[in-house]
Amino acid sequence: MTTAATVTTTATTTAASTTTAVRAEEKMIVFEDVSKFYGEILGVNRVNLSIAPGITSLVGPNGSGKTTLMNLMTGLLKPTRGRISVLGTSPNDPQELFRKVGYCAQFDSFPRGATGREFIEFYLRTHGATGRAVENLTHQALERVSMLEAADRKVAGYSKGMRQRIRLAQSIAHNPAVLILDEPLNGLDPMARAEIIRLFRQLAAEGLYLIISSHILHEVDMMSDSVVLLNNGYVVAEGNVHGVRDEIVEQPMQILIRCDRPQALAARVFEQDSGAVVEARLHDDRQGLFVKTRRPDDFYLLLNRVVLDGDIRVESVAPADDDLNAVYQYLISSDGGR
């Protein structure tokens, strides 16, 4: 009797935890030990990711595996190994998947002879939308990417930026929960970039999952909630930019101190240092000092003491490499990368 009760309790607990796990998976984009090989060539290897709502950027050089990850997520590629789930749906089920997902791929090609409007309308009809709904959703999507005026022209006559925007309009037209964007800012002028980044932020604020690949690190840095850094098919780091930076404990942090007497500051720092400073270097304009340290907290205490002495006027102190570019360079260097 006791044994039976224990078994029942265990079974109930197991069932409950399985249900919780399933529910959690329905709210995430999950990669579980995913690998993709193109014959002998590695696409991505042993990727484990859980992507939450907000803007997640995939960053890495050409061939690092960004597009492969996106194509795996959308079923354009099948994983050699592992499992992918997009809000609880397998990429092998396009009928269900693309109700939730919009994908703006990098392929710069279109169905022959279509206008921008027809391109979007056809896509919406495949969703089961008809008549007025198709017209309204198309209008909204075109409006969001500022393409209403050019909508009835043939796509073949569009500029690169317009083609990019019409693809974006198509991918958001059915109001997906997940938006996957492969280099979405390519070909856009600065004004359009700012406008589209604003749109991404707005969509993320509405609770969408935005997965964006880009090699323009500055823009990624500005708009991303979290980043996934890729190199040679491996995820080398993931998390928010600052969090990723903190994880690289071995890599000294570089701090720029703007002051009136940087040489004197360098001498004072080395005089009082107890091993926190690795390197100090004058800024090119001789109005600042770069300091590399493995123990930033100790260094800031040291700097406070120097400032309190009063003979050096410090204007500003800021991390010089706490941006994505610096993080990425660390990670893919021979020390940090795989």
Place this chain on the structure above:
Amino acid sequence: MSSTIDSATTSQKGAREMPWGLWVQQTLSILSQELRKNFLSRRALLLYLLAALPIFLLFVLAILPPDDDEFQNINGLSLVFSLIYNTLILRAVVFFGCAWVFMNLFRGEVVDRSLHYYFLSPIRREVLVVGKYLSGLVTSIVLFGLTTLASLFMLYFPRFSSESSRYFFEGAGGKQALIYLGITTLACIGYGAIFLIVGLFFRNPIIPALLIYGWEWINFLLPPLLKKASVIHYLVSLMPVPMSEGPFAVMAQPTPAWISVPSLLIFTLIVLALAGYHTRRMEISYVGD
């Protein structure tokens, strides 16, 4: 704004409860998109030229009729048409026309790098196969059906207009024309399925298409059992005016229509199922295409 989204969502919900309704709608969307491409794209030019070829030749024959006996009376013309239909229309125009139309359904999109738009829409891959196949079927049947009818007209009417009217509207001609039309339709169904799958499986489908062409041409030399492993055997069996296959032909009983027609249809269904299975596993990278 929300009302438009709601109406689309309602439509989707309804469709999910009755997937057949959604699949039909998706198939019709694919059909209209593909038909426009098939008929109006630059690729269609070659198709129009091919379809017009027999009509042009028969037009020349109408202006400069040969002195042979077959051309001098309406009964002889039925033999002439059987020859022209068998050798030119069926084995060349319909065969290569279907090869062009159906191989391009998928291969053409891979070359144009636009197949991913279909793969990124909420369409089951099997529905995509059916939609595309139907579009190829409508295109080829319309074009080559018209070729068949226009060729008949061009052979008979310019020289024997009143006799031809009687022959087609009161005599055996009308039934023959319908049978030829039926054979053209069946040819499009059978060859269409074959070339659809050739376009799916082969990066360069020209060589397999030529091999199939060779196989279909040497059909008259094959032993009876092997003859059955071809489309042309079933089509020739249905011809209203049988044609001699020459002194070297290996004779075989023609397959009756009640076997020929279902055999071709069953074959087509099997091939389409295979195509659906293949597209479910298909990946898109466009690298090397």
